[in-house]
Amino acid sequence: MTTVPLALPVGIGIVGCNYGRLVQLPAFRLDPRCKVVALAGREAERTAELARAENIPLAFGSWEQLIEHPDVHVVCIATEPALQPQVALRSLELGKPVFAEKPMAADLATARRMAAAADASGCTTMVDFNFCEILSWAKAKSLLDEGAIGRLRHVDVNWNVENYATRMRLSNWKTSGAEGGGALGNFVSHCFHYLEWFCGPIKGMSATISGLPDKPAMETNVGISMIFRSGAAGNLAMSCASYLGSGHRIEFYGEEGTLTLINETTDYMRGFRLSLGRRPAKAMDVISVTDDIDLQFPSDGRIAPVSRLAARFLDGIGRGVPATNGFREGLRVQALLDMARRANELGHWLDTEPESQEGQP
Template sequence: MIRIGIVGVNYGRTVLLPAFRADARCEVVALAGSDESRTAEHAQAVNVRKAYGDWRALIEDDGVDAVAIATVPSLQTQIALAALAAGKPVFAEKPMASTLDEARTMLDAADASGLPTGIDFNFHEIMAWQRAKAMLDEGAIGKLRHVTVHWHVENYAIQNRMRNWKTLRDDGGGVLGNFISHCFHYLEWFVGPLSGLQARVGGLPGDDALDTTVAMALQYASGSLASLSMSCASFRGSGHCIEFYGEDGTLVLDNRTADYMRGFQLSHAKRPGELTPVPVEDPADAGQPDGRIAPASRLAAKFIDCLASKPRYKPNAAPGFAAGFRVQRLIDAAQRSNREGRFVDVAPGDLK
């Protein structure tokens, strides 16, 4: 039995805990939070044996085999480095770190350790997205012309003018870290490597410190273009829609609901026909209290696949720290583009 310790008692408790518990090969044995008594209450409520008020104690626990992290980006680097140094594989949150240098340090440490790593980029584990990817790979729309992303919602942090990592760029977050990190990962997962981008990032009227909105033009290494419009400050926004346009057809993933994971509808049109729904079901999501659990459970299972092969670990779970670093490089490129007002090239295979 693989023993998992989770650092973070919000998302870590509500999503990662049930996600790992879905795999019979592992057991969540410990939680760590910033407040020991509160963490103990949470652990007791979800039947986890150990609770720590300091993440260091969890990592030092010989009864923990691997560490899952669900903290703010500014804390993740030191936690991940300590876990790897202790010989414990790491499943981390997105974005990987607060800065590109921190992400590079994490990747170097993971490579040197030879330990499995994972990153919680979970959108691509939605079953409708898996079906869309398979259809694209099978040539359902022919040669790709271009991709559009339109993601407009109003999240809780912006509704309440909260000043935390989800809204402030200085803590590794804001709209780029919280939302666009997902977009960068899935745009490359669907179609292939990006080669450059131009981005503009904005805030709220009278409060530019809160990063809320991005307009971006991107180019793939293949030559195809993509456009992205995203805002987490869109009252009654239209939701999350990704459109793939090809020589022979169109493929659309569209979610008009308030649930980030549930609600995606897949549609396909083959020239000269009309858009037609493509039915997709996810039995693993049935009855789950949170739409993020089923996708996260599939990522957790891939991570456990690697751990279960100890002492000769299987190739790293996908996405791992290399994917996290790649996204961090794209975030850095978007930040530079916004500052300098220019198109920024990003080598498709550039991990260092």
């Protein structure tokens, strides 16, 4: 593996002025082993203004200039799925580790190329699957692993929100399945990752994907039934067209109890309430979890979880080893996204194919 000397500190370059600046920047700045030295955006003048405001030394109007600069040792990408592979592949070609967003590409073939390039380069990679870094989720995972609810019978995911792109009826990747986004790529990519983290590999699924009644091409709804390798069943219902929606809830039902993660707020990452009930209890008990890092950033609940991914990413670079949530895990999720789309198009159940098992637990 490529090892970057952390004593420098590591020079981070961020491609993307929205999420990259608002979330990745403060998340990486929490780690003294690195320094954000460059920002790239589509408009050179605006990017320069934003970089000055954030005290970032270098600003570029193109991603190519950023990744080729000698002061940039590591590249963080916060772009749409169709552009991200170009940035990642060139960065890996130059021997620079890559921190990427989800989904890692707009299609499975490109995701395969990215994973193969990461393997060939020896560079540490990571995909920003950040829900599993929420401390209440980490506690839920440990409880499940410890057998707190016994053998898992089934899991239900209900995620009902109205995102900005849908509310404003924007035509961009967040509303377009063809561009690797829509409800499936933008939201359910997270679900596939965390469901396998919690419950183990998905063995097969059926899927229904739809859009708004008057604009069906605007992908807003996904319904999936699945079976895990363990024999447990799963159901997922996700809509990003739910005005005043009920939020995000995950319910785990086992032989000996029930565990839930419920967030009724509009903050995607903050507000999850963890509850556990074990036989013969008549009600659920709330388990309190405090995140000291999150308390530092009251305006954005995404920063604390991403900071933990950033730290693990830097660990991998420093030790010259792969990081959890690398491009192989990203490829696994991409394969499940592809499988869901095919299941929807074919209108019947699909079992997991050997190629879609890459990167699975």
